[in-house]
Amino acid sequence: MATWVETRSGVGRHFLGVRGLEREALAAVLGRAAQLKRAWLEGEPLPQALAGRTVATLFFEPSTRTRNSFLQAAQLLGGLTLTVEAESSSVRKGETLEDTVRTLEAVGVEVMVLRHPESGAALRAAAAASRLAVLNAGDGMHEHPSQALLDVMTLAEHFGGARRSGELDLDVLRGLRLLILGDIAHSRVARSDIWALTTLGARLWVSGPATLLGWLPEEVRRVERPEEVLGQVDAVMALRLQRERMADGLVPSEREFRQRWGMTADRVRLLPAHAVVLHPAPVNRNVELDDSVMDSDRSLVFQQARNGVAVRMALLERAVEGEDAR
Amino acid sequence: MSRLWLTGARLVDPEGGEHEGSLAIEEGRIVELRREARPDPALLRSSPVLDLEGAYLLPGLVDPHVHLRDFEEAGKETVASGTRAAAHGGYTTVCAMANSRPPLDGVEALAAFQAKVAESAVVRVHPLAAVTRGREGRELTEMGRLREAGAVAFSDDGSPVADAAVLRRALLYAAQLGAVIVAHEEEPALSAGEPLAAGETAFAMGFLGQPASAETAMVARDLALLAETGGRLHLAHLSTAGAVAAVRAAKAAGLAVTAEVTPHHLLLTEAACAGFRSEAKVNPPLRGQADLEALWAGLVDGTLDAIATDHAPHTAAEKARGFAHAPFGIAGLEAAFPLLYTYGVLAGRIDLATLVERMSAGPARLFGLEPPALRPGAPADLFVYDPRPELPVDPEAWLSRGRNTPFAGWRVRGEVLLTLVEGQVAYAAPRLALPELLRTGEAPVR
Ligand SMILES: [Zn+2]
Numbered sequence: 001m002a003t004w005v006e007t008r009s010g011v012g013r014h015f016l017g018v019r020g021l022e023r024e025a026l027a028a029v030l031g032r033a034a035q036l037k038r039a040w041l042e043g044e045p046l047p048q049a050l051a052g053r054t055v056a057t058l059f060f061e062p063s064t065r066t067r068n069s070f071l072q073a074a075q076l077l078g079g080l081t082l083t084v085e086a087e088s089s090s091v092r093k094g095e096t097l098e099d100t101v102r103t104l105e106a107v108g109v110e111v112m113v114l115r116h117p118e119s120g121a122a123l124r125a126a127a128a129a130s131r132l133a134v135l136n137a138g139d140g141m142h143e144h145p146s147q148a149l150l151d152v153m154t155l156a157e158h159f160g161g162a163r164r165s166g167e168l169d170l171d172v173l174r175g176l177r178l179l180i181l182g183d184i185a186h187s188r189v190a191r192s193d194i195w196a197l198t199t200l201g202a203r204l205w206v207s208g209p210a211t212l213l214g215w216l217p218e219e220v221r222r223v224e225r226p227e228e229v230l231g232q233v234d235a236v237m238a239l240r241l242q243r244e245r246m247a248d249g250l251v252p253s254e255r256e257f258r259q260r261w262g263m264t265a266d267r268v269r270l271l272p273a274h275a276v277v278l279h280p281a282p283v284n285r286n287v288e289l290d291d292s293v294m295d296s297d298r299s300l301v302f303q304q305a306r307n308g309v310a311v312r313m314a315l316l317e318r319a320v321e322g323e324d325a326r
Numbered sequence: 327m328s329r330l331w332l333t334g335a336r337l338v339d340p341e342g343g344e345h346e347g348s349l350a351i352e353e354g355r356i357v358e359l360r361r362e363a364r365p366d367p368a369l370l371r372s373s374p375v376l377d378l379e380g381a382y383l384l385p386g387l388v389d390p391h392v393h394l395r396d397f398e399e400a401g402k403e404t405v406a407s408g409t410r411a412a413a414h415g416g417y418t419t420v421c422a423m424a425n426s427r428p429p430l431d432g433v434e435a436l437a438a439f440q441a442k443v444a445e446s447a448v449v450r451v452h453p454l455a456a457v458t459r460g461r462e463g464r465e466l467t468e469m470g471r472l473r474e475a476g477a478v479a480f481s482d483d484g485s486p487v488a489d490a491a492v493l494r495r496a497l498l499y500a501a502q503l504g505a506v507i508v509a510h511e512e513e514p515a516l517s518a519g520e521p522l523a524a525g526e527t528a529f530a531m532g533f534l535g536q537p538a539s540a541e542t543a544m545v546a547r548d549l550a551l552l553a554e555t556g557g558r559l560h561l562a563h564l565s566t567a568g569a570v571a572a573v574r575a576a577k578a579a580g581l582a583v584t585a586e587v588t589p590h591h592l593l594l595t596e597a598a599c600a601g602f603r604s605e606a607k608v609n610p611p612l613r614g615q616a617d618l619e620a621l622w623a624g625l626v627d628g629t630l631d632a633i634a635t636d637h638a639p640h641t642a643a644e645k646a647r648g649f650a651h652a653p654f655g656i657a658g659l660e661a662a663f664p665l666l667y668t669y670g671v672l673a674g675r676i677d678l679a680t681l682v683e684r685m686s687a688g689p690a691r692l693f694g695l696e697p698p699a700l701r702p703g704a705p706a707d708l709f710v711y712d713p714r715p716e717l718p719v720d721p722e723a724w725l726s727r728g729r730n731t732p733f734a735g736w737r738v739r740g741e742v743l744l745t746l747v748e749g750q751v752a753y754a755a756p757r758l759a760l761p762e763l764l765r766t767g768e769a770p771v772r
Binding site: 019096097118119120121123124139140141142143185186188191214215216217 | 524525526528529530531532533534535602647648649650651
């Protein structure tokens with residue numbers, strides 16, 4: 001009888017989510033990501049952990065950015081890559097996700113990077129796999145765990161860099177004040193960020209249209225207007241506003257959203273001098289972030305993208321070397 | 327003359343309460359009842375005796391809401407397997423919902439279903455018919471003809487009647503016929519296909535969840551319609567504290583409304599879905615602890631008239647399609663009484679007599695059926711429950727084709743030993759040594 005048991009998702013070879021992961025597990029991946037990043041940027045040889053191994057990306061939702069980040073990471077570690085087009089493949093002809101996993105396994109794929117519109121799809125894929133490792137690149141509104149890791153890495157680097165060089169210091173996140181802005185309810189990035197950051201001791205506020213907030217965990221405090229806390233936060237995470245939300249009647253317009261919840265130049269002026277702005281990208285310019293904010297030195301958007309490759313190298317490496325803890 | 331004595335049991339009868347007793351069955355009826363466990367041996371001399379020392383003898387359970395499937399969905403359940411499952415659960419009567427495939431929306435479909443019942447059912451089966459043709463929520467079915475043909479009530483269950491004007495007409499028309507409308511209380515625009523209730527578990531799993539208002543708004547709408555149209559309305563499988571409060575107020579105001587609750591809504595919260603457990607995916611969804619408490623309070627004080635399993639068998643393959651795509655439903659017939667006895671009666675939430683009332687006479691009254699009773703003259707529709715063994719809920723041992731349950735492995739006290747329908751064996755535990763008179767095999771029930 002099929003039972004979808006919640007796995008300790010980050011501990012084994014699969015990486016399905018950050019919820020329930022302990023600080024040590026996060027620190028292990030992020031520490032390795034920081035080492036790999038240093039080697040990469042300094043032109044040192046990277047460990048060829050994926051030499052002769054095949055990584056398949058299977059994306060049921062378009063996301064060139066995340067896919068390319070994983071492909072880049074796989075190739076830097078010497079891996080072979082296979083891009084499965086969900087649009088054109090047998091997947092469209094009624095093949096189940098489970099069948100696809102078994103097929104990829106049969107042709108020798110060892111790691112599958114999955115993006116899927118269904119919450120829980122990554123867990124389904126992992127349950128169907130016998131040897132292949134599943135890396136969740138976003139499943140429905142559930143989790144986008146590699147995004148959360150790269151966000152954590154970016155914040156830890158930024159706030160820890162001045163104090164200590166080299167190793168990533170996650171202690172700087174303890175007590176860090178962060179405002180998450182925009183569509184929380186539909187956002188897997190928000191969920192994964194909330195779990196990772198609260199585990200590491202950050203203090204979180206959220207703000208956005210009530211239609212985009214929904215149920216929120218106790219650790220997260222809701223403010224009706226960003227102005228209520230902008231003067232006291234260390235960082236703002238602006239989330240992408242999907243255009244469908246307008247069509248669904250959840251937000252009256254992008255213009256109104258920007259006026260009340262966008263990181264406009266005026267709002268940025270309310271931030272403390274040291275505060276930074278993040279965004280999972282791609283950014284709707286002049287909606288979530290004004291041009292001037294996006295291009296200012298407060299914006300960490302491009303550091304996030306670079307850290308994405310580092311985090312994904314660490315995840316791919318552990319996918320082929322990690323123990324199966326399930 | 328073949329008179330059978332059942333002796334040595336504790337009887338729980340709706341009128342006389344709980345006491346030691348014994349009773350005699352003849353020609354399918356209870357012919358004698360004694361408030362003593364061991365009647366005068368002279369009385370038993372020429373009769374076979376089944377001694378039930380230490381067990382309860384209870385009136386047969388009545389389920390006002392089951393999905394027996396069959397026809398195009400025989401892989402999920404058939405009238406034969408579903409009624410055997412019912413008997414295994416202590417039920418002697420079940421009311422079958424009209425959302426079979428094809429649906430029971432006309433006299434021909436109803437007759438085809440009744441033919442299945444006549445040929446293969448081992449407990450009494452009363453079909454409901456659909457409120458609207460094809461259960462599409464637009465045109466009323468021929469309720470008058472369907473009622474004459476044996477439909478005990480009308481329901482589009484599986485879906486709500488979303489259009490208020492259609493339900494208003496249905497209530498008016500049914501009132502004239504003296505028929506009950508059974509409402510599945512869900513505002514589809516609010517439930518929006520979400521697979522579980524809104525709240526912490528939904529957030530953790532990446533769903534928006536169904537708000538409580540998906541149920542309460544529809545209950546409010548339907549009570550307003552009932553107040554205007556008269557007639558009788560029965561609210562299926564309520565799950566929210568708000569709905570219980572609304573029914574309590576409506577009853578106090580004199581509206582002819584009744585309501586039911588399921589074992590799973592009494593025993594589980596939304597947390598049962600955590601980890602994408604599709605066995606706990608059910609509609610209406612499991613809710614929070616405050617809702618659960620309100621349901622128990624409503625059950626005990628009679629706001630909720632009946633317990634219904636909403637037995638909804640599905641194949642393991644369908645339930646394995648992932649939480650988002652698995653069908654809603656729990657197969658409930660075989661675990662309902664043991665679970666409620668254990669986690670209701672033994673946990674001190676409800677007394678046994680009240681539980682039996684809500685699972686037997688209470689549901690029978692909803693649709694004007696004769697309530698099973700341990701009374702001379704009444705049909706011998708009863709079951710024997712041995713409360714002593716402690717067992718896990720084991721779907722593999724079920725007679726239903728549906729093994730989809732979130733209760734697998736739960737420890738329960740007791741098991742059904744014997745179920746008689748009109749004095750005939752509908753279920754007997756293998757360990758029971760039946761007297762010759764009862765060893766007649768399964769006989770279809772008319
Ligand atoms: Zn229903």
